[in-house]
Amino acid sequence: MLRKIRRLLLAIIGFAIATTLYISLMKVFQEMMLGNAKYGYAAAIVTGLLFGLILYIAEPGINNAIKKMTMRFDKEMSVYSQVDIILGSVGLISGFLIAFLISGLLERISIVGPVLSMVAYIIFGLIGVRIGIRSKSEIINILKLRTNVAKNDKDHEKTNKKNKKGIPPKVLDTSVIIDGRIADICKTGFIEGKLVVPQFVLDELRHIADSADDMKRVRGRRGLDILNMIQEEGNIDVEVTSQDFDNIAEVDIKLLKLASVLNGKVVTNDYNLNKVAQVQGVEVLNINELSNAVKPIAIPGEEMVVTIVKEGKENQQGVAYLDDGTMIVVENGKNFIGETRNVVVTSILQTPAGRMIFAKVR
Numbered sequence: 364m365l366r367k368i369r370r371l372l373l374a375i376i377g378f379a380i381a382t383t384l385y386i387s388l389m390k391v392f393q394e395m396m397l398g399n400a401k402y403g404y405a406a407a408i409v410t411g412l413l414f415g416l417i418l419y420i421a422e423p424g425i426n427n428a429i430k431k432m433t434m435r436f437d438k439e440m441s442v443y444s445q446v447d448i449i450l451g452s453v454g455l456i457s458g459f460l461i462a463f464l465i466s467g468l469l470e471r472i473s474i475v476g477p478v479l480s481m482v483a484y485i486i487f488g489l490i491g492v493r494i495g496i497r498s499k500s501e502i503i504n505i506l507k508l509r510t511n512v513a514k515n516d517k518d519h520e521k522t523n524k525k526n527k528k529g530i531p532p533k534v535l536d537t538s539v540i541i542d543g544r545i546a547d548i549c550k551t552g553f554i555e556g557k558l559v560v561p562q563f564v565l566d567e568l569r570h571i572a573d574s575a576d577d578m579k580r581v582r583g584r585r586g587l588d589i590l591n592m593i594q595e596e597g598n599i600d601v602e603v604t605s606q607d608f609d610n611i612a613e614v615d616i617k618l619l620k621l622a623s624v625l626n627g628k629v630v631t632n633d634y635n636l637n638k639v640a641q642v643q644g645v646e647v648l649n650i651n652e653l654s655n656a657v658k659p660i661a662i663p664g665e666e667m668v669v670t671i672v673k674e675g676k677e678n679q680q681g682v683a684y685l686d687d688g689t690m691i692v693v694e695n696g697k698n699f700i701g702e703t704r705n706v707v708v709t710s711i712l713q714t715p716a717g718r719m720i721f722a723k724v725r
Contacts, residue, residue: 370422377418382411447496454495458487530556532602532627533648536618537567539631541586544650549599557600558630560590561621563607567614619645658689661708661720669722670703671696685720694723 385407418425466480535558539545548554568590572583594601606624611617615636622629622645629640632650640647661667669683674697681696683706693699693706706722713719 369426370419373422373425374415374419376415378411378415380411381414382407385410450495450498450502451492452495454491454493454498455488456491457495458489458491459484461491462487531646532557532559532625533630534559534561534618534622534625534627535564536629536631536633536636537564537571537586537614538633538636539650540564540568540589541571541582542632542650543585543589544632544654545630546589546592546596548650548653549593550596552598554599557602558593559621559625559627560601560603561607561618562603562605563614563617565590565603615639619643622646655713655718658718661711663708663710665708666705666725667691667708667722668703668705669693671699671701674700689718689720691720691722694721696724699724 386404389404389407462480462484466483469479469483470476472479533554533556535545540560545554549558568583568586570583571579572587574580574583590601593599604621606621608617608620611620615633616639618629618631618636619640621627622640623643628646628648629636630648630650631637631640634651637647637649669685669691671681671683671693673682674680675682675692679695679697681693681698681700683691683693683696685691691706693704694709696704696706705725707725708720708722710721711718712721
């Protein structure tokens with residue numbers, strides 16, 4: 364039933380088109396028509412009926428052709444993403460708009476004006492489609508940039524909210540700044556909250572940087588460079604506080620007092636400061652303890668290849684080092700100083716200063 368209705372509608376459309384076209388041509392070329400005008404209208408009706416009948420009969424073929432064209436169109440369009448199609452459509456409309464603006468001038472040209480106008484629509488339409496599709500990457504980059512800016516703003520707000528919720532600030536001492544590993548740790552994102560650098564620590568760094576001793580001067584300048592690096596990275600907030608305790612002379616005690624006032628934690632690699640902080644009840648983040656915690660664990664019985672570089676404290680001992688600086692005490696290794704040997708781990712000693720591995724030559 365649906366197919367018959369579709370064929371009937373196609374026949375009616377064909378009849379209407381053919382009749383209208385015939386009458387239009389008859390009016391334009393009226394002087395070329397033979398006979399009375401009523402015969403012309405009759406001829407138009409007959410032509411419309413014939414064309415409608417042809418479409419009625421040819422409907423299955425036309426329907427199949429339309430299906431094939433639709434499938435081919437879908438296949439061609441599947442190559443392009445939805446973004447490409449939208450941008451291409453916008454470019455096409457823009458191209459048609461430009462062609463519309465200049466077609467008025469082109470149509471004034473005699474004979475070839477309409478043709479040039481049509482060509483302008485085709486050319487500018489194609490150019491608009493090409494530009495629209497090719498501008499995809501630039502538009503995506505702009506949208507990503509705006510998204511990243513919005514994301515950074517949101518992240519900054521979240522960070523502020525977290526700080527307000529009570530993430531303790533981290534107070535840096537002079538030794539950990541000069542050490543430099545704090546900058547790499549900040550990049551990884553393992554440290555949350557705010558880094559606090561007391562003004563008296565900066566003063567100490569400047570004093571070291573201005574020292575007459577070349578070694579101290581290099582260490583002081585390195586510390587200042589590390590602070591600048593952390594601030595430029597922008598991964599974490601850095602605050603320089605002028606809060607001081609004039610009644611306390613020693614810098615380490617001032618650090619502990621400041622951390623206690625701020626309800627924060629002291630970040631250091633100074634073993635002695637770590638012990639004093641434990642006595643005073645101030646929490647400490649020791650960089651050396653973190654370094655030891657992430658070092659590969661050696662297991663008794665494990666074999667490794669090391670270069671014995673010097674004599675140990677005990678008789679006949681040799682000393683070697685891993686790439687991360689871990690000391691390996693090699694039993695009976697004195698005779699192999701300067702040589703690379705396979706050793707077998709016998710035991711591991713963990714100390715606050717680091718990890719020591721005891722081994723013997725295989």
